[in-house]
Amino acid sequence: CKTDATTNDKKPNQLTHRVMVGNVPLGGGAPVVVQSMLNAPANDVDANLAQIRELAAAGCEVVRMAIPRRDCLDAFQSVCEQSPLPVVADVHFDAQIAVEAARRGAAKLRINPGNIGGLAKTDAVLDAAGEAGIPIRIGVNAGSLDQDLAARRDLTLPQKLAASAAGYVEYCEGRGFHDLVVSAKAHDVMTTVRTYRQLSRDLPHIPLHIGITEAGTQFQGVIKSASGLGILLEEGIGDTMRISLTDDPVVEMRACWALLSALDLRRRGPEIISCPTCGRCQVNLIELAKQVESNLMSTTKPIKVAVMGCVVNGPGEARDADIGVACGAGVGVVFKHGEVQRKVEEHAIVDVLMEEIGKL
Ligand code: SF4
Numbered sequence: 053c054k055t056d057a058t059t060n061d062k063k064p065n066q067l068t069h070r071v072m073v074g075n076v077p078l079g080g081g082a083p084v085v086v087q088s089m090l091n092a093p094a095n096d097v098d099a100n101l102a103q104i105r106e107l108a109a110a111g112c113e114v115v116r117m118a119i120p121r122r123d124c125l126d127a128f129q130s131v132c133e134q135s136p137l138p139v140v141a142d143v144h145f146d147a148q149i150a151v152e153a154a155r156r157g158a159a160k161l162r163i164n165p166g167n168i169g170g171l172a173k174t175d176a177v178l179d180a181a182g183e184a185g186i187p188i189r190i191g192v193n194a195g196s197l198d199q200d201l202a203a204r205r206d207l208t209l210p211q212k213l214a215a216s217a218a219g220y221v222e223y224c225e226g227r228g229f230h231d232l233v234v235s236a237k238a239h240d241v242m243t244t245v246r247t248y249r250q251l252s253r254d255l256p257h258i259p260l261h262i263g264i265t266e267a268g269t270q271f272q273g274v275i276k277s278a279s280g281l282g283i284l285l286e287e288g289i290g291d292t293m294r295i296s297l298t299d300d301p302v303v304e305m306r307a308c309w310a311l312l313s314a315l316d317l318r319r320r321g322p323e324i325i326s327c328p329t330c331g332r333c334q335v336n337l338i339e340l341a342k343q344v345e346s347n348l349m350s351t352t353k354p355i356k357v358a359v360m361g362c363v364v365n366g367p368g369e370a371r372d373a374d375i376g377v378a379c380g381a382g383v384g385v386v387f388k389h390g391e392v393q394r395k396v397e398e399h400a401i402v403d404v405l406m407e408e409i410g411k412l
Pocket of ligand 1: 327328329330331332333360361362363364365366
């Protein structure tokens with residue numbers, strides 16, 4: 053069992069087999085890989101490359117691209133050839149597309165054996181991936197469970213999903229293919245958590261791609277994803293993650309990195325420590341904090357910036373941060389590495405904070 057993180061300091065994901073997605077290590081104790089999926093039209097090379105560059109700048113490490121039809125394979129190949137990030141081919145229904153994608157530069161394949169045409173069709177995909185030296189993610193979900201498994205009343209849905217994935221893994225390994233990653237996502241948070249716990253017990257050697265699927269628009273999607281993935285990551289479950297949002301994929305990146313930072317697993321970009329404000333606050337702190345956040349959007353330095361409303365908690369938090377401001381009546385006292393720098397008028401606070409951050 054690899055899930056008992058409370059009694060075993062060794063995190064479970066250190067125990068999995070490691071695969072390489074292009075030049076990105078996944079599993080075997082590697083840092084949790086952050087990924088997203090392109091949503092530009094599948095045959096528009098320039099639009100996909102532009103989105104990849106935007107995602108890379110936001111901290112994305114692996115991108116996935118859908119190949120919905122065979123006539124999109126040329127575009128997929130061009131994207132792979134020019135992409136700064138490894139590109140995963142996302143294929144449903146047509147095994148021949150997956151075979152071709154492996155030959156045309158995919159860094160990994162994502163298939164669902166439940167809809168790719170049965171195990172016989174999977175064989176050709178395994179052979180193509182083996183020849184290309186790339187891993188395959190097996191992604192199962194409740195909608196495409198084997199009928200026999202779906203009908204069983206002695207198993208819960210998480211147990212069925214995990215059993216389905218385990219069956220495919222056994223088949224692939226039986227054919228000598230071992231570079232596997234597994235996902236079994238659901239839109240329901242606790243179903244997903246229980247499924248991944250089961251997977252982590254049943255397939256301790258397989259790297260897991262975790263996520264809450266169809267999590268919704270930004271607000272709900274981030275909360276559902278953070279609660280589910282937060283539980284799993286804290287238990288050491290999960291080697292690569294996607295936060296799926298009905299939004300710009302760049303927002304997914306911000307959410308992923310904020311979650312990894314909050315869990316102290318990986319850090320990228322600033323953390324803003326700001327108070328909720330109350331009746332003691334005598335500046336427009338909400339606006340100040342939003343401006344600081346917006347100005348730091350493209351910063352990759354993992355710095356802590358405190359933006360605090362008054363003397364109750366302000367000086368303490370501002371001192372503990374790399375840069376901070378504790379506000380009073382229309383003014384702010386700026387701190388840097390615990391030392392007071394200067395007192396500034398409210399209108400100048402953001403500029404002074406940015407100036408000091410620039411000097412770090
Ligand atoms: Fe209120 Fe001051 Fe606390 Fe902010 S720091 S919530 S203004 S008491």
